[in-house]
Amino acid sequence: MNFTLKIWRQPGRTSAGTFKQYTIDGVAADMSFLEMLDGVNQKLVRGGEDAIAFDSDCREGICGSCGLFINGRAHGPARGVATCELRMRHFTDGEAITVEPWRAKAFPVIKDLVVDRTGFDRIIQAGGYVSVNTGGVPDANAIPVPKHSAEEAMDAAACIGCGACVAACKNGSASLFVAAKISHLALLPQGQAERKDRVTKMVAAMDEEGFGGCSNTYACEAECPKLIPVTTIARMNREFLLAKK
Amino acid sequence: MGLLTDLYSSSIGKKITVGLTGILLCAYLVVHLAGNMLLFRGDGGAAFDAYADVLPSLLVIRIIEIGLFAVFLLHIVTGTIVWIQNRRARPVPYAVHKKNDTSDPLSRIMFVTGSVVFIFLVVHLNTFWVPARFGDGSHHSMYGTVVEAFSSPLYSVFYLLAMVLLAFHLRHGFQSALQTFGLKNLKYTRAIEAAGLIFWLLIPVGFATIPIFYLLNP
Numbered sequence: 445m446n447f448t449l450k451i452w453r454q455p456g457r458t459s460a461g462t463f464k465q466y467t468i469d470g471v472a473a474d475m476s477f478l479e480m481l482d483g484v485n486q487k488l489v490r491g492g493e494d495a496i497a498f499d500s501d502c503r504e505g506i507c508g509s510c511g512l513f514i515n516g517r518a519h520g521p522a523r524g525v526a527t528c529e530l531r532m533r534h535f536t537d538g539e540a541i542t543v544e545p546w547r548a549k550a551f552p553v554i555k556d557l558v559v560d561r562t563g564f565d566r567i568i569q570a571g572g573y574v575s576v577n578t579g580g581v582p583d584a585n586a587i588p589v590p591k592h593s594a595e596e597a598m599d600a601a602a603c604i605g606c607g608a609c610v611a612a613c614k615n616g617s618a619s620l621f622v623a624a625k626i627s628h629l630a631l632l633p634q635g636q637a638e639r640k641d642r643v644t645k646m647v648a649a650m651d652e653e654g655f656g657g658c659s660n661t662y663a664c665e666a667e668c669p670k671l672i673p674v675t676t677i678a679r680m681n682r683e684f685l686l687a688k689k
Numbered sequence: 690m691g692l693l694t695d696l697y698s699s700s701i702g703k704k705i706t707v708g709l710t711g712i713l714l715c716a717y718l719v720v721h722l723a724g725n726m727l728l729f730r731g732d733g734g735a736a737f738d739a740y741a742d743v744l745p746s747l748l749v750i751r752i753i754e755i756g757l758f759a760v761f762l763l764h765i766v767t768g769t770i771v772w773i774q775n776r777r778a779r780p781v782p783y784a785v786h787k788k789n790d791t792s793d794p795l796s797r798i799m800f801v802t803g804s805v806v807f808i809f810l811v812v813h814l815n816t817f818w819v820p821a822r823f824g825d826g827s828h829h830s831m832y833g834t835v836v837e838a839f840s841s842p843l844y845s846v847f848y849l850l851a852m853v854l855l856a857f858h859l860r861h862g863f864q865s866a867l868q869t870f871g872l873k874n875l876k877y878t879r880a881i882e883a884a885g886l887i888f889w890l891l892i893p894v895g896f897a898t899i900p901i902f903y904l905l906n907p
């Protein structure tokens with residue numbers, strides 16, 4: 445397959461960026477989007493040019509490092525996959541593909557397609573954890589967890605923190621990310637002790653970072669590679685209100 | 690007070706404010722529509738005029754009126770603040786953004802539909818409420834004012850258009866408010882959507898019957 449790529453190039457945080465056009469041929473349909481970009485980079489490096497910077501790590505949809513805005517969609521046109529899991533068969537031969545970094549005030553571009561997502565880390569630091577005393581390893585089955593709570597908590601815990609929710613939302617809102625973390629811990633017995641504190645602090649941190657608010661367009665749910673439902677956002681709102689009394 | 694300002698300062702608190710005032714305004718629309726239906730009694734407006742005359746003379750209505758204005762103001766001001774803050778969260782737009790693939794367009798244009806409804810509201814108050822409330826008392830009757838206003842097809846069409854936009858606004862707004870309150874979960878989503886459907890459609894259609902009636906019976 446052959447493609448014409450329009451890729452955002454930006455040398456650094458403060459420098460101005462622009463789209464540059466590249467062509468690539470001989471792409472196999474089963475290649476991932478990132479492998480295709482690796483091919484482009486190989487060519488660029490051989491020609492003495494600066495490689496296109498983009499984030500990736502596991503390349504199997506579990507770490508949340510990757511994230512590109514491809515042809516107007518976060519993680520590209522396929523549903524429920526991260527950019528690293530996106531295959532070139534999702535595109536038609538000869539297609540022109542526009543690749544942009546996540547765009548949000550809270551996710552400034554560092555270089556080319558790499559954005560600074562440490563805002564997410566700071567939200568987690570604000571309360572996305574449970575405090576446990578050190579000591580012997582507790583028995584895995586010592587604390588009973590109802591089946592449906594475990595299931596729902598696990599669904600929320602599937603969040604890999606890639607930031608597609610922020611990227612897709614017209615408001616650049618981190619609601620789905622924060623709601624997933626809050627739901628995950630609020631549903632489990634281990635999360636009860638810090639439950640109220642957690643939601644209050646994490647929501648404050650989210651606002652502090654400059655993410656927008658939720659206006660219930662549900663674009664986040666549609667783009668989430670882990671298909672985390674917006675019912676988690678309803679739960680976050682509920683937790684937020686209950687923490688106030 | 691500390692709790693309220695604390696709530697209002699957060700993005701979720703503002704959303705809850707918009708949602709709560711929105712639901713209150715929805716409740717008001719139901720009452721307003723019920724009163725308007727007196728227009729169709731076929732008694733030459735006697736019942737409608739009696740209703741329109743007694744309302745301002747009641748103290749409780751005067752108090753509700755002030756509360757209603759406050760609710761409107763809070764809804765509009767907070768909605769606008771939220772809109773501005775949300776726009777600021779993405780200073781650099783995408784070159785390509787296929788929003789329609791992932792969300793309902795109506796959910797994204799609440800500020801636009803709300804603004805048109807606001808313009809309608811100003812015109813509407815100026816036509817009916819201001820003369821009745823601040824007029825020199827020489828106004829004939831509220832029924833007369835209604836007939837006079839809708840004798841202009843332009844006014845009727847404007848009214849209809851506003852109702853379409855109100856329907857758009859309510860379609861997203863109603864279910865969105867319940868999501869914001871955290872009332873939507875997997876179990877109730879369907880029920881809420883069904884209730885919302887009746888709501889966003891029936892209320893504007895109810896109001897729209899008035900200009901339609903006068904357009905058909907000039």
Ligand code: FES
Binds near residue numbers: 508509510
């Ligand atoms: S590289 Fe790990 S999720 Fe894509």
